[in-house]
Amino acid sequence: MNGNDKAVYYPFELHCHTLHSDGAFTPRELAEAAKARGLKGIALTDHNTSTGVAEAVRVGRELGITVIPGIEWTTFYGHITVLGGHSDVDWRTVSPATAAEKIRRAVSLGDVAILAHPYRVGYPVCTGGKSEFPDEIFDVLTGYEVYSGVLSDPTNLRARDEYLSLTSAGKKLAAVYGRDWHGQGTDIGYGVTLLGISGTPNAENALEAIRAGRTAVADCNGNIIVKTPFTA
């Protein structure tokens, strides 16, 4: 895939919550659920906090699950998952006027930034669920959640169309899936992100796969739905 012979593609879930925000999982339960689902790794992206990361990383090591530190900037105007754990951005400072600058800051510190569920049903059903950020963020983001939640959700059609349009126009955005996993439940209808990792499948190499565009969205059987049309 994408001509990188050295990369091995592993299934990850890059959008997860625990009781450190509004999820039902403890960090341990999340890592155990990921293992039971056959995932190689997860990104912990609690809403506006990363206080669950230390426990998730510790349990992940115990279970053989790679845990990418992260956070979901859950702003009034859109949600952005920021993976890597390097950013010092206060989520409250992220607005349509500042989003590009804040994303640039996080990326410069070593994180990757992904626009989450761009067309989810928004306010007042889900505040910030539908992105109101300006198009300039597509010049600085690392990735785009092309599919979110249940794969057949109609809002994913709009996200997919926008993603294809943006990448056709030359935007370097990795294709990502985000279940927005909040707790136990049926696994039917969800997807995974496949990350083409060179070397050990640890968090830093997983981030590098996203930066390099070695990603694809697949269904739970591994069938690719959309893949990133570029490699770095």
Added chain:
Amino acid sequence: MKVFSAEVCVTRDDLHKHLKFPFTLASDAEGLTVRYSYSPKKYEGADSYALARAAFEASYPEGIAPSVEEIKAELPLNNHVALSLEREGVLIGTAHRHANNAEYRVSALSASPGFTPVAAAKGEWAVVLSAHAVLDEKITARIEVEAE
């Protein structure tokens, strides 16, 4: 010892604002406990269905209409005002949860989920309420901070 207490009115004009309520901790303490509640949580307005339908229609692709059942599944709509804690202007944590009645604790050794352990040192602190969803004309929030 109670170090801060307030009853706050959050209105529709406050939607999508961060409302800061500073307080001073006069001396070092073992920890801080923040008790927070607000009401109403559920919005029962007659326009609920229309508001939800408009949100669905703004996100659905052309040619696909949301079903009545899909829209009704999101009712009742909710007010949502999340609480953060700051010390000397630095964010210590955010409790992005949907419960409207909660208690959080921070100390040097431990903290409630969402918050970073930090010493309850004397100085300037603030509770910040982030108005994610304000559907009722007025939400009443109660904040109480106790130092131990």
